Amino acid sequence: MVIKKKYDIIIIGAGVVGTITARELSRYDLDILVIEKGADVCSGTSKANSAIIHAGYAAPMGSLKGELSHRGNKAYLKLCDTLDVPFKRIGSFVAAFDTEQEQTLDALLKNGIDRDIEGIEIITGEEARRLEPGLSDKVRAVLHAPTAGIINPFILTFALYENSRQNAVHYHLGTEVTGITRTKGAVTGVVTASGEYKADFVINAAGVYSDTISEMAGEGGVNLNIVKGEYFVSDIAMGLTTSRIVFPAPSKLSKGILVTPTTDGNILFGPTAHVAESKEDTATTQEGLAEIMEKAPRLFPDINFRGMITQYAGLRAKDKSDDFIIAASKKIKGFINAAGIQSPGLTAAPAIADRLLEIVKEEGLSLKKGETFYPARKGALRIIELSPHEIAAAIKKDPAYGHIVCRCESVSEGEVIDAINEGATTTDGVKFRRRAGSGRCQGGFCGPRVVDILSRELDMPMEAVTKNGGESKILLGRMNKGWHK
Ligand SMILES: Cc1cc2nc3c(=O)[nH]c(=O)nc-3n(C[C@H](O)[C@H](O)[C@H](O)COP(=O)(O)OP(=O)(O)OC[C@H]3O[C@@H](n4cnc5c(N)ncnc54)[C@H](O)[C@@H]3O)c2cc1C
Incomplete structure (x- = not known):
């Protein structure tokens, strides 16, 4: 097994919890790696929920989810303002x-x-x-x-991803954690198909798989019911x-x-x-x-x-305690669970990150401020939101903003290219970043155009473009040249 570089901290899962925790940790002088098995960030429950930042009255008094959702709600105005999130x-x-x-x-x-x-x-x-x-x-x-x-929970998670990368967080996408290494009762890293990554601290933010990861670490104690x-x-x-x-x-x-x-x-x-x-x-x-x-x-x-125009489903990671499990392992030093993050986990996310920072500090990780931290991120240019004057200026700068590829949501080729430059590698990656394919025709019109642009910009054959990674292929192969004659 190839042993890669050692990090201070590895986070498993790039949903809202993993990415916001990575961003908060990036304020400090730390080497941070986030490992995500999906082809993109926001591949799990963070992309399929009600998108509500709850007021915080619903969870019982004394519950962790109640306390953190109330605190999370208060943090959102400033967070979204700083990261330019709707x-x-x-x-x-x-x-x-x-x-x-x-x-x-x-x-x-x-x-x-x-x-x-x-x-x-x-x-x-x-x-x-x-x-x-x-x-x-x-x-x-x-x-x-x-x-x-x-x-907008997708834009939130993408913004956290972009901003944490800007602050030197590393991400390995399309990489599944299959094991957690330990010696003498302490975590030493994680195992993936592309090698072993070393770290003294591992945070489990694996959503509906947080029970599996906790078992892998030898901690257990997470009993999820998937609703x-x-x-x-x-x-x-x-x-x-x-x-x-x-x-x-x-x-x-x-x-x-x-x-x-x-x-x-x-x-x-x-x-x-x-x-x-x-x-x-x-x-x-x-x-x-x-x-x-x-x-x-x-x-x-x-x-x-x-x-x-469409339907979707999301999966709640409900622990049998009916509460979040956010705690350092007492058995395995350096292993920390952010497990069972059911609703209102999106609301609570900023407060979950704060709690995880307190925990790593209590567990002995030195949190020394880094030399620079860039808090802000500029949101995307959206042609549909511009005045005619602004649209003309954007097209003058780059004519691709004048070529509409998604007619339902008025998304231009220039915006699709911007989404790819921000990290989209799949048609879903483009859809969730810029809405191409989110309208009434659900990609019937723009789907082939988005595949074409992805293929061109990422220099890969069109047949290799997927909906969301893995085997979710859109085109199965080239037709026999003589077929249409
Ligand atoms: C139907 C529904 C409605 C909801 N509505 C709301 C709401 O309105 N407001 C609210 O506050 N909350 C809501 N929630 C809850 C909220 O969506 C979640 O609490 C939150 O998104 C959980 O984020 P997460 O980062 O923990 O999990 P996820 O977003 O699931 O992220 C976990 C990530 O870990 C990755 N992963 C898993 N295993 C591995 C592995 N072995 N290796 C590498 N990566 C791995 C997954 O691919 C995934 O991307 C709702 C949930 C559901 C299901």
Whole structure:
């Protein structure tokens, strides 16, 4: 086995938890490596969720996820401003239809007040309908939390990736950790197909595989139940059903099927909550989608499901403790779990990173500030967001900005090239960075053009371009030259 360079710290997993932790650690004089088995960052649950930065009232008092989500929510405004990430504090509603649900709202309000959540209140159904006219007239009361918001979770994770790389963090993508090496009760590194990487500290941020990684390290103690959540997505042209995040009153299993706008102007309907068949089971099902079509109209009776353009599913990594497991191993020195990061892990991510920094320090890693740290990152140029004047200036600088390849979302060739320069190597990498393929035709028009540009820019045959790495090939081979004659 080839032994590579030694790092101070290795992070397994480049979801939101791995990338934000890498960025926070990059403030210090450390050699950091992030290893991700997906072809790109944001390959796991961080790309398939409700994209909500929760206000922080939902998790029970005393739980780690409750404490960290409340702190995480507060950090987002500054973080997104610094990294130029789309984030809107649009506020959330939890709707009650009967007396029992009104009591649930009272309990959530009490949590919110105990956590000092700004502006949280219960309003009547009539008051709520004045703010959201499409809301069902059967809604009797609503818990209103104005500090809840929506974010673009892909752009967030890509921004953390770009900014941490700018601050000298190394990434190995398309690389699966298959073992963790130890001597005398201490971690010494990780094993991958491309060699062994050495480090005194290993952070497990492997999402639904965080139980497997914890077992590999000899720590164990993570017992995940994988719960799938399916969604419908509406076209941006359908208009907004709601301008706020609207939940039904929660059950013991989940927050229920919600309706929320996205930062790009789509509407999300979902998620369901059913035990997944496997850790790779992200397929949507007829039953799941039927459940959304039955339950979402209880909140908004006039939903037109003919405006739906796509579906997706994400996997919750729920530990049996029903809480996050963020702790240093007491058995294996240097091994640290950020495991069982179920919802609201996206909200909690900035506070999870802070907690992990405290832990590595407590475990003996010296955190000395580095000479330079570049906190900011400039977001992408998006032709669709520019004025005609600005578009003309962009085209003058580079005519590729005048060549529209995705007609549904008005994405130009220049933007696809920018996405590739930022690290996209697959059609999904381009789609999640610039939205080419996210519109009504779902890549029917731009798909072949994006494959062509990826092939040209990355100097690889078109048949080698994939949707998201591995065997997800788009073109299987070249047709016989004489076939069309
Ligand atoms: C349906 C649903 C809705 C949700 N809605 C919200 C919400 O609105 N708000 C909110 O705050 N939270 C929400 N969440 C939770 C949130 O999405 C997650 O908590 C968060 O994304 C977890 O991030 P992560 O980095 O821990 O995991 P992931 O994003 O899954 O990252 C883990 C990474 O580790 C990689 N990996 C795994 N094994 C290995 C290995 N052996 N070697 C190398 N790499 C490996 C994976 O490929 C993956 O990229 C939701 C979750 C779901 C499923």
